[in-house]
Amino acid sequence: xxxxxxxxxxxxxxxxxxxxxxxxxxxxxxxxxxxxxxxxxxxxxxxxxxxxxxxxxxxxxxxxxxxxxxxxxxxxxxxxxxxxxxxxxxxxxxxxxxxxxxxxxxxxxxxxxxxxxxxxxxxxxxxxxxxxxxxxxxxxxxxxxxxxxxxxxxxxxxxxxxxxxxxxxxxxxxxxxxxxxxxxxxxxxxxxxxxxxxxxxxxxxxxxxxxxxxxxxxxxxxxxxxxxxxxxxxxxxxxxxxxxxxxxxxxxxxxxxxxxxxxxxxxxxxxxxxxxxxxxxxxxxxxxxxxxxxxxxxxxxxxxxxxxxxxxxxxxxxxxxxxxxxxxxxxxxxxxxxxxxxxxxxxxxxxxxxxxxxxxxxxxxxxxxxxxxxxxxxxxxxxxxxxxxxxxxxxxxxxxxxxxxxxxxxxxxxxxxxxxxxxxxxxxxxxxxxxxxxxxxxxxxxxxxxxxxxxxxxxxxxxxxxxxxxxxxxxxxxxxxxxxxxxxxxxxxxxxxxxxxxxxxxxxxxxxxxxxxxxxxxxxxxxxxxxxxxxxxxxxxx
Numbered sequence: 001x002x003x004x005x006x007x008x009x010x011x012x013x014x015x016x017x018x019x020x021x022x023x024x025x026x027x028x029x030x031x032x033x034x035x036x037x038x039x040x041x042x043x044x045x046x047x048x049x050x051x052x053x054x055x056x057x058x059x060x061x062x063x064x065x066x067x068x069x070x071x072x073x074x075x076x077x078x079x080x081x082x083x084x085x086x087x088x089x090x091x092x093x094x095x096x097x098x099x100x101x102x103x104x105x106x107x108x109x110x111x112x113x114x115x116x117x118x119x120x121x122x123x124x125x126x127x128x129x130x131x132x133x134x135x136x137x138x139x140x141x142x143x144x145x146x147x148x149x150x151x152x153x154x155x156x157x158x159x160x161x162x163x164x165x166x167x168x169x170x171x172x173x174x175x176x177x178x179x180x181x182x183x184x185x186x187x188x189x190x191x192x193x194x195x196x197x198x199x200x201x202x203x204x205x206x207x208x209x210x211x212x213x214x215x216x217x218x219x220x221x222x223x224x225x226x227x228x229x230x231x232x233x234x235x236x237x238x239x240x241x242x243x244x245x246x247x248x249x250x251x252x253x254x255x256x257x258x259x260x261x262x263x264x265x266x267x268x269x270x271x272x273x274x275x276x277x278x279x280x281x282x283x284x285x286x287x288x289x290x291x292x293x294x295x296x297x298x299x300x301x302x303x304x305x306x307x308x309x310x311x312x313x314x315x316x317x318x319x320x321x322x323x324x325x326x327x328x329x330x331x332x333x334x335x336x337x338x339x340x341x342x343x344x345x346x347x348x349x350x351x352x353x354x355x356x357x358x359x360x361x362x363x364x365x366x367x368x369x370x371x372x373x374x375x376x377x378x379x380x381x382x383x384x385x386x387x388x389x390x391x392x393x394x395x396x397x398x399x400x401x402x403x404x405x406x407x408x409x410x411x412x413x414x415x416x417x418x419x420x421x422x423x424x425x426x427x428x429x430x431x432x433x434x435x436x437x438x439x440x441x442x443x444x445x446x447x448x449x450x451x452x453x454x455x456x457x458x459x460x461x462x463x464x465x466x467x468x469x470x471x472x473x474x475x476x477x478x479x480x481x482x483x484x485x486x487x488x489x490x491x492x493x494x495x496x497x498x499x500x501x502x503x504x505x506x507x508x509x510x511x512x513x514x515x516x517x518x519x520x521x522x523x524x525x526x527x528x529x530x531x532x533x534x535x536x537x538x539x540x541x542x
Contacts, residue, residue, distance in 0.1 A: 011253070011280045012314045012341070022367045022423075023336045025309035028275045029248040031137050031227045033091045036070030038063055040079065047077020052103060054082035064090050069135065074098040074142060082108035086130040086138075086220075094142025094231050102127040104150035106211055111203070114219065115244060118271070118296025118329030121197045122206050126219035127237075136220070137227040144233050146217035148262060151237035153189070154179045158261035181211060188212020196238070196264060216242040216269070220249075229253050239266040240285065245305055249276040260319045262286030267320065269293055272305035272332055279313040289320035289347065292337065293329045294361065300331025301360050301414065307332070312339040320344075322352030323373070328387045330417065331361040339368040346375040350432075351424070354387040355417035357410065357441065362418040370426045380429040380458060381436035383446055385417060385466075391439060392465060394487050396510055396532060412443050420447035427454040434458055435477050440466035442488065451475055461499075464489050472497060487511040495519045505530035514538045 018027065038060045041047075045056035060072045061084070069089025076097035083102070086092060094100065109124035116123050127146050130136055138144075156164055156177040164179075173180045180186045188209030192198045198209060206213065217236035220226055223246045233240050234257040241256065243249045251268060258265035265286025270276055271293040283289035290312060295303045307330075317323040323344035326334055344350045350373040353363070373380050384391065419440070429435060435456035440446030445468035452473040456462070461483040464470050468490045476498035477483035483499035486492055488511035496519060499506045506528040509516050513535060520541040523529055531539050 010314070017277055017279050017311055017313055020340070021311060021338050023309075023338070023365060025311075025336060026275060028250055028277050029225050030250065031091070031135050031225050033089065033135070033137070034068055034070050036064065036067055037073055037093075038070070039073040039075055041075055045079060047075065047079050049078030049080050049101065052080050052082060054108070057081055057084050061085070061087055061090050061092070074100060074140070083125050084128050086128065086133060086136045088133040089135045091137040091139055094138075094140035094144070096141045098140065098142030099145065100142065101145045102147045104147045109215060111206060111210065111213065114221070115271075115295070115299075116216070116238070117194075117196055118293060118300050118331065119194070119197050120299045122201070122203070123213045124210065124215040124237075126215040126217060128218045130220045130223055132222045134224045136223065136225070137229065138218075138231060139227070139229045140231055142231050144217070144231055146234070146236040146240075148217070148235040148237045148258065148265070151181065151211070151214045152263050152265075153181065153185060154261055154263070184209055184211035186212075214238040214264070216240070218242060220244065220246055222246060224248055226250065231255075232257065234258065236262075236265065238264045239269045241268045243270055243273050243276070245272045245303075247274045249273055251276070251278045252280050254281045256281060256283045256285060256289075258285040258287075260286050266291055270307060270310065271295070271329075272303060273307050273310075275309045277311050279311070279315065282316045282318070283320055284318035285320050287320065288322040288325040288352070289317040290315060290323070291325040292334055293327070294332035294334055296329035296331055297358050297360070297415075300329060303332050305332050307334045308336050310337045312337070312342065314341045315343075317342070317344045317347050320347045322349045323347040324368075325349075325352040325354065326363055326366070327354040328356060328359065330355055330363055331359045333361045334363045335365050337366045339366070340370045342371050344371070344373040344376065346377070347373075348376070349378050349382045350376050350380040350429070351382070352379075353383045353419060353422075355385050355419070356387045357417070358415050359417045360415045362420070364418070364421045366422040368422070368424040368427075371424075371428070373427075373429045374431055376429065376432035376458075379434040379437045380432050380456060381424070381427070381438075381451070382434075383419065383438045383440070383449070385419070385439055385441045385444075385446065392442070392488075394463075394465070394485065394510060409442050416441070416444045418444055418447070422448070423450045423452075424454070425450075425452040427451065427456070429454070429456045429458060432458040434460045435479060436462045438462070438464040438467045438470060440468070442466050445490070446470070461485065463487070464492065467492065471495075482506070482508050484508070485510065486513055486516060489513050489516075491515045493517045494522070497522045509535050509539050516540065517542050
């Protein structure tokens, strides 16, 4: 019988990752370790999944660190442990068949001061953690499991009936349509007005709601020369991998997994980091897959550490809320980012940019190219500056629009987020719901966004709301409704625009739009253009 070969994920080389980058950035400084190694088995570790090996991990890491650095080897086996703290010059290496599984005992995870969702707060110690270290790595072909199901709440609607019954039978508390792992978790949930960060900072109160303070699985803070290369990271309590305020970070050849129903089950959250490479990875997670952040609101602005100089290449994302996401916590800013050669298969949104009033921060100089997307259930390309807020409703009646705009206008301050100078080209979207949504704020338009060489096949077309300087060049939209709607936007250029057959107009221009420039070759049939009241002079055929 013939054996079918498994498809091979084509990888790019370490040299190719720097090719075609549009901005100047230094080569990321790489890790290097002496030829010295110790196995956790040398310190009494037992790989049967029953005996806790916390002390063996600690002793092995400390000795390798004290001897000047090298590998801590995790052999084949199931290694149960409490938190692992990495020290400088240590490479935690998982042999083939090695499985690290973290304890479900919350007492193993003391409360520590850290940052989560961009806010200064207190959380449980992360299963894998490093703070102010240099030259560290996690390598090999093994698997790291964070026992996240012991920590997370679950919404009934995200599970099958059998899964839900099994979960409820295991214990915990059901309230409404949610399952909570404990009363301690539920107390924390009710004490929080900011999703996952309690309002109180009283340590005694926080201890009572400790179960709610889920840690990210891998927390690497304020460190330099960091390499994650090879393992599978799965089943995290909250976010999976979280480099924070670190420099020279390389994330490659990873398989990052979380159940699709996992609350806050992000894959990778790169936050306030400088000089980073993310390539040759696969993600299948419960929230955003590859997410770029830099702090939230006042805490983030006072941190004043942007994420900058980031290359994201050759990654595949299966399930996730966003394939590649910027925000919504971006209050220190994001700049100089290259994204290319990525494939999104069924992510809720493909390319996702999100923020809201109150964040502040500037996102700029982003280059995105050669992205393939299929089965995207919402926007293939989504810019939403009203994340968690009330986004404007398109009104074809001008008087209703004026009234709504007056209600939406607010002063521009340091709390106003800015997104500008973003280039996208060679984008393919098939069998999806919405081609693209470009939505800025009335008081701060989405500035200078370019989409070039794109074929977008979706039920709905492109919508631009509160954009300034949007360019659509050589874009084809195959949709069931209006291919392009422009609302309250200025200085829009549309060239070589193609669209599928439909009974209505190809372009609608509405609201307080001005200086809309359309290629006359694309719209020789003027009936394909619909303009709102008083906008005839603002739409120009060139």
